[in-house]
Amino acid sequence: MEFREVMARRHSVRSFTPEPVPDAVLKDLLATAVTAPSWSNTQPYQFAIARGDVLESLRTELPRRFDRVAELQRAPMLKKALVWATRDGLPDGDFQPVHQYPSDLQPRRAATGYGLYEMLGIDRKDFKARHEQMAENFRFFGAPVTLFLFVHEGLGVYSVLDAGIFLQSFMLAATDRGLGTCAQGALALWRSPLEKHFTIPARYKLLCGISIGYPSDHRINDFQPEKLGVDALTIPERS
Numbered sequence: 001m002e003f004r005e006v007m008a009r010r011h012s013v014r015s016f017t018p019e020p021v022p023d024a025v026l027k028d029l030l031a032t033a034v035t036a037p038s039w040s041n042t043q044p045y046q047f048a049i050a051r052g053d054v055l056e057s058l059r060t061e062l063p064r065r066f067d068r069v070a071e072l073q074r075a076p077m078l079k080k081a082l083v084w085a086t087r088d089g090l091p092d093g094d095f096q097p098v099h100q101y102p103s104d105l106q107p108r109r110a111a112t113g114y115g116l117y118e119m120l121g122i123d124r125k126d127f128k129a130r131h132e133q134m135a136e137n138f139r140f141f142g143a144p145v146t147l148f149l150f151v152h153e154g155l156g157v158y159s160v161l162d163a164g165i166f167l168q169s170f171m172l173a174a175t176d177r178g179l180g181t182c183a184q185g186a187l188a189l190w191r192s193p194l195e196k197h198f199t200i201p202a203r204y205k206l207l208c209g210i211s212i213g214y215p216s217d218h219r220i221n222d223f224q225p226e227k228l229g230v231d232a233l234t235i236p237e238r239s
Ligand SMILES: Cc1cc2nc3c(=O)[nH]c(=O)nc-3n(C[C@H](O)[C@H](O)[C@H](O)COP(=O)(O)O)c2cc1C
Pocket: 010, 011, 012, 014, 112, 137, 182, 183, 184, 185, 186, 187, 208, 223, 224, 225
């Protein structure tokens, strides 16, 4: 594909077919993505590739954890206190999730979220349906492969910046091969389930997941939220 076409076609895919991604294709995409630039060429990130039995095990465990946390939010105070005390099953990711969005960004976030629900016919107040849709994150939207991306703690924001460049390079390479991807911050909520399957260096912190596979024809994959244009993002000169 032409570069502009790849850029235009890449969008978040949230429903995949079970068709496997051939190992050779995945390797090729990764080999392309690791050519991305990085701070002093340090490449301060690593990824774990979950597929087959490992992915299926996570596809069972993570939705359970997600349901449990949602249940806990509605539980009586005493039960909440007990779980908080033991931290049993609670999110144990390396980075704090964003609970409160800055007031200037919140409307953009809301427009995207509500746009998605509207397209799926989910009422904003239907919290059960919203929960179910959110839970799909933890089933990797049916994808046959998910990468978990980790960043070296020693470079602060710069390793996150480099991982972002890797992420977009990977997603574009996948688009070019007719594959779909979804970057998933939601998959950074729990680190401990990954530790069971991978020996993750302690200095590498879980940033996000990226599900990859062949897009299904579900209408959710037609969702393309509006982007701000160049003007809205340009800081004007002082007059
Ligand atoms: C770092 C990052 C984390 C994201 N986390 C999630 C996620 O947890 N779940 C999800 O459905 N989409 C997630 N997305 C996808 C964004 O919602 C999506 O990129 C945005 O709405 C723009 O849509 P587009 O990717 O189709 O252009 C994430 C994207 C990025 C870059």
